[in-house]
Amino acid sequence: MSVxxxxxxxxxxxxxxxxxxxxxxxxxxxxxxxxxxxxxxVRLVGVVGEDFPKEHRELFLKRQIDTEGLEIVSGGKTFRxxxxxxxxxxxxxxLSIALNVFEKFQPKLPAAWKQSEYIxxxxxxxxxxLQVLKQVEKPKFIVADTMDxxxxxxxxxxxxxxxxxxxxxxxxxxxxxxxxxxxxxxxGHAIQKLGVPNVIVKKGEHGAILFGAKGEFFSTSAFPLxxxxxxxxxxxxxxxxxxxxxxxxxxxxxxxxxKAVIQGTLVASFNVEQFSLRRLETxxxxxxAARGKKLLEILSLA
Amino acid sequence: MSVxxxxxxxxxxxxxxxxxxxxxxxxxxxxxxxxxxxxxxVRLVGVVGEDFPKEHRELFLKRQIDTEGLEIVSGGKTFRxxxxxxxxxxxxxxLSIALNVFEKFQPKLPAAWKQSEYIxxxxxxxxxxLQVLKQVEKPKFIVADTMDxxxxxxxxxxxxxxxxxxxxxxxxxxxxxxxxxxxxxxxGHAIQKLGVPNVIVKKGEHGAILFGAKGEFFSTSAFPLxxxxxxxxxxxxxxxxxxxxxxxxxxxxxxxxxKAVIQGTLVASFNVEQFSLRRLETxxxxxxAARGKKLLEILSLA
Numbered sequence: 001m002s003v004x005x006x007x008x009x010x011x012x013x014x015x016x017x018x019x020x021x022x023x024x025x026x027x028x029x030x031x032x033x034x035x036x037x038x039x040x041x042v043r044l045v046g047v048v049g050e051d052f053p054k055e056h057r058e059l060f061l062k063r064q065i066d067t068e069g070l071e072i073v074s075g076g077k078t079f080r081x082x083x084x085x086x087x088x089x090x091x092x093x094x095l096s097i098a099l100n101v102f103e104k105f106q107p108k109l110p111a112a113w114k115q116s117e118y119i120x121x122x123x124x125x126x127x128x129x130l131q132v133l134k135q136v137e138k139p140k141f142i143v144a145d146t147m148d149x150x151x152x153x154x155x156x157x158x159x160x161x162x163x164x165x166x167x168x169x170x171x172x173x174x175x176x177x178x179x180x181x182x183x184x185x186x187x188g189h190a191i192q193k194l195g196v197p198n199v200i201v202k203k204g205e206h207g208a209i210l211f212g213a214k215g216e217f218f219s220t221s222a223f224p225l226x227x228x229x230x231x232x233x234x235x236x237x238x239x240x241x242x243x244x245x246x247x248x249x250x251x252x253x254x255x256x257x258x259k260a261v262i263q264g265t266l267v268a269s270f271n272v273e274q275f276s277l278r279r280l281e282t283x284x285x286x287x288x289a290a291r292g293k294k295l296l297e298i299l300s301l302a
Numbered sequence: 303m304s305v306x307x308x309x310x311x312x313x314x315x316x317x318x319x320x321x322x323x324x325x326x327x328x329x330x331x332x333x334x335x336x337x338x339x340x341x342x343x344v345r346l347v348g349v350v351g352e353d354f355p356k357e358h359r360e361l362f363l364k365r366q367i368d369t370e371g372l373e374i375v376s377g378g379k380t381f382r383x384x385x386x387x388x389x390x391x392x393x394x395x396x397l398s399i400a401l402n403v404f405e406k407f408q409p410k411l412p413a414a415w416k417q418s419e420y421i422x423x424x425x426x427x428x429x430x431x432l433q434v435l436k437q438v439e440k441p442k443f444i445v446a447d448t449m450d451x452x453x454x455x456x457x458x459x460x461x462x463x464x465x466x467x468x469x470x471x472x473x474x475x476x477x478x479x480x481x482x483x484x485x486x487x488x489x490g491h492a493i494q495k496l497g498v499p500n501v502i503v504k505k506g507e508h509g510a511i512l513f514g515a516k517g518e519f520f521s522t523s524a525f526p527l528x529x530x531x532x533x534x535x536x537x538x539x540x541x542x543x544x545x546x547x548x549x550x551x552x553x554x555x556x557x558x559x560x561k562a563v564i565q566g567t568l569v570a571s572f573n574v575e576q577f578s579l580r581r582l583e584t585x586x587x588x589x590x591a592a593r594g595k596k597l598l599e600i601l602s603l604a
Contacts, residue, residue, distance in 0.1 A: 206509070298519050298520060299520075
């Protein structure tokens with residue numbers, strides 16, 4: 001089953017303590033769509049300017065992502081983000097943002113895509129996420145990602161969105177910020193009370209926890225890595241692989257969600273091994289499966 | 303098989319954001335011994351003053367802990383610690399310390415205890431932990447706990463100790479401090495290179511990771527709790543239950559260590575539910591088993 005992915009598409013300049021790279025492919029939709037593409041067909045909705053490099057577009061094609069919903073604004077410039085990571089890569093500073101064509105972005109679904117069943121609302125303004133929802137007709141499972149910026153600046157829209165989606169994915173500090181709860185378990189339950197039946201709280205190197213609609217609970221560790229080159233987009237990859245795996249299996253039971261969390265964990269762990277989407281550019285399903293086997297061994301209690 | 307537990311025995315005054323309690327039973331050996339006692343016989347080595355309350359001593363007896371190695375200094379006062387937790391309970395401040403009889407403590411093993419096979423060197427000065435090791439004759443498995451204080455003040459002793467024990471247990475910030483590594487996986491491996499074959503890095507609410515002597519790796523989440531009343535001694539309980547479970551099973555394979563980590567996780571999760579050792583005072587093996595079943599469900603990938 002196809003996954004519809006909407007979100008930002010960006011050109012990123014990224015600086016870590018050891019390296020610096022410019023004009024990288026970035027944005028929540030780019031990461032989400034490529035990650036989802038390992039599990040089945042993907043439809044990408046987003047906007048870029050005329051300056052969007054051919055090589056980035058080719059990555060979408062190589063991953064067989066349908067770009068019919070990718071709007072190219074003639075004469076426009078692509079959204080740009082520039083950030084710097086501290087030695088502790090959980091801390092990053094945004095150095096600059098230029099919204100460019102993203103400023104007036106109004107997501108429009110091609111007519112044939114309105115029947116999409118699995119929807120990933122990547123991290124963009126909740127008002128835009130809501131606009132997408134108005135256009136889909138019979139969704140089976142809607143996943144929304146968000147970030148601290150929207151919790152601070154657009155909370156009413158976000159709260160409206162939460163009543164209309166099946167799953168919210170956010171990180172631990174965002175879960176605390178959204179609910180005012182210092183304890184993550186209480187924060188997860190408090191988010192469910194806002195109207196969204198399922199919640200995933202991502203904890204970076206500490207893994208992720210899944211709160212199910214019927215009070216179920218699942219907790220997993222991350223895949224252990226000795227080196228992290230670029231954490232940008234790891235959360236978007238998690239969401240993309242999660243939604244892709246769910247669309248592939250069609251299993252919306254708690255066991256199905258649990259398995260999709262493991263796929264999110266795996267693809268995110270590959271993504272941080274190189275800058276931007278470069279690791280995912282060469283990644284194969286066989287590599288994901290092999291690392292999945294290793295992760296199961298690491299988590300095994302037998 | 304008996305577990306020999308050595309460490310501090312203290313009277314704690316503890317303040318959290320919601321409550322304050324005085325003259326509580328505390329100290330690494332108290333927590334470690336009581337936690338280990340759910341898995342088999344325990345021998346306690348420590349020192350207290352004449353002021354040590356009868357009710358605290360009765361808890362040791364109730365848990366059938368052999369106190370032949372518990373020295374009572376006549377006219378002496380028991381070691382006292384006072385601390386305060388911030389709202390984020392990972393942060394605590396020591397308000398005062400009075401070493402009292404602990405200042406001149408020289409652990410002495412009763413003759414019959416020199417044959418002890420399973421040894422927990424609870425968190426005390428590494429020089430005292432080394433003194434205990436000199437007195438044991440044919441240990442099968444030695445677990446050492448430590449803390450940032452000793453890494454900062456007694457690193458040479460600690461490094462000597464690491465060459466003589468089978469397992470070091472420490473928390474994530476201590477693992478980074480000891481090795482200078484910012485990444486926990488690299489930190490764990492770096493500690494193994496210091497001479498200790500097995501390492502457990504505790505991550506509080508995020509669980510624990512186990513590094514095995516042959517390069518094996520195990521990672522588990524903690525048991526999810528909505529409320530934490532008093533985190534004091536959780537790490538000591540983890541170490542006590544871990545060593546106790548190991549002595550009970552006698553299984554020193556990696557699978558055996560893994561199972562013991564789960565027991566450490568469980569008993570630590572109970573301990574934080576009330577002040578001091580009060581939850582463990584009423585805890586039963588049936589309750590541990592029931593929570594163990596729940597934890598396995600939460601971690602289950604099937």
